[in-house]
Amino acid sequence: MGFSGFGNYIFNFRKVRQLSQRAFAERLYISHQTVSKWEKGTAIPSLETLMSLSDEFNVALADIVAEIEHVAFIKTAQKDVIARTFLSLLTTHNLDELTLQLIWQSAGMALNDQSQCYNSKYxxxxxxxxxxxxxxxxxxxxxxxxxxxxxxxxxxxxxxxxxxxxxxxxxxxxxxxxxxxxxxxxxxxxxxxxxxxxxxxxxxxxxxxxxxxxxxxxxxxxxxxxxxxxxxxxxxxxxxxxxxxxxxxxxxxxxxxxx
Structure with missing residues (x-):
């Protein structure tokens, strides 16, 4: 899942204020490409940027951080599920026989989630x-x-x-x-x-x-x-x-x- 939960948060945060990605980015002195990455769930802001976000839009920094921590907790839980599935598969398969597709299917996850957790079985x-x-x-x-x-x-x-x-x-x-x-x-x-x-x-x-x-x-x-x-x-x-x-x-x- 990556940080897609936080991405949705930023997307809704921006839409409520009727700002385009470019206008939102300008108020934070960052590129609109960076905002796009946040909303796609492929990156999260630095602490310095979060503080700017808090100050610029008068939102409690603790509330923003809590949203990130919630997403990070979900991501860790997801990684743990995959790790347990991987170990279970190792009881019946040699490491060389395992593929990411088999691991993700056994964990009950969609294949498009795999790169957000691990890039290889190693x-x-x-x-x-x-x-x-x-x-x-x-x-x-x-x-x-x-x-x-x-x-x-x-x-x-x-x-x-x-x-x-x-x-x-x-x-x-x-x-x-x-x-x-x-x-x-x-x-x-x-x-x-x-x-x-x-x-x-x-x-x-x-x-x-x-x-x-x-x-x-x-x-x-x-x-x-x-x-x-x-x-x-x-x-x-x-x-x-x-x-x-x-x-x-x-x-x-x-x-x-x-x-």
């Missing part, structure tokens, strides 16, 4: 990934722990558990075409860097870069193995187990006896 996937990442970063920022693994166990894992239905799809097979795992590695390499500054003081047979890569990949693998279970273990019992796993070597996990 934008949908990015919207989902960024939304999850923002929740994770917020949880990390509010954590009282200093140890990075405790931050993961008691701040990050609860967020992931709440969204386990979505994450199971993103972590499974090639459904997300490796995009989710690549996204995670990029995000958490930088985060891990802060906790590995003292690595040079430890004598290990690999470089700092290799160690960082290994820690990030192994941590992602543990979380992935947990979330792709048919019914992921509840956070209350898995968080302590996660911390225990971080203290084990691969040899400990398989209980290998070299004798």
């Amino acid at each position: 934008e949908i996937l990015d919207y989902i990934m960024i939304g999850i990442d923002e929740e994770v970063k917020l949880a990390i920022a509010h954590s009282d722990h200093i140890d990075p693994f405790k931050i993961l166990a008691y701040a990050v894992l609860p967020v992931l558990y709440e969204r386990s239905d979505e994450l199971k799809i993103l972590y499974s097979g090639n459904y997300a075409n490796g995009r989710w795992l690549s996204f995670l590695e990029k995000e958490y390499h930088d985060w891990a860097e802060d906790y590995m500054n003292n690595y040079a003081n430890v004598i290990l047979p690999v470089s700092q870069s290799f160690a960082k890569d290994l820690v990030v990949k192994m941590t992602i693998a543990v979380i992935s193995a947990w979330l792709v279970q048919p019914i992921p273990e509840k956070i209350e019992t898995f968080s302590p187990k996660f911390l225990s796993l971080t203290k084990l070597s691969m040899r400990d996990i398989v209980a290998f006896d070299s004798n």
Whole structure:
């Protein structure tokens, strides 16, 4: 739908005052093409222009902003519906098999609405990934722990558990075409860097870069193995187990006896 709701608001606002697009634009010191974009729902005014609109026509700025916020809320809700539909389709289709037409039809939307929400299926996937990442970063920022693994166990894992239905799809097979795992590695390499500054003081047979890569990949693998279970273990019992796993070597996990 884009901002067509606000476009109708501007159109009616202008018509009530019996102004052409050009005359309306001149009073706001903007081009009539800009007014046309507003009314078509392909753009919205800047805050500075909204303030000019409020002053010029003696309309409360709060009323105009409320109209935009209402339209933006509808647009966000629409994007969320498409995202949920997209994830549902990924349970039965590989990402490469999906088309925007199939996604929009499954969401019960008209095809001419698609460009107002997403321009590609990868934008949908990015919207989902960024939304999850923002929740994770917020949880990390509010954590009282200093140890990075405790931050993961008691701040990050609860967020992931709440969204386990979505994450199971993103972590499974090639459904997300490796995009989710690549996204995670990029995000958490930088985060891990802060906790590995003292690595040079430890004598290990690999470089700092290799160690960082290994820690990030192994941590992602543990979380992935947990979330792709048919019914992921509840956070209350898995968080302590996660911390225990971080203290084990691969040899400990398989209980290998070299004798």
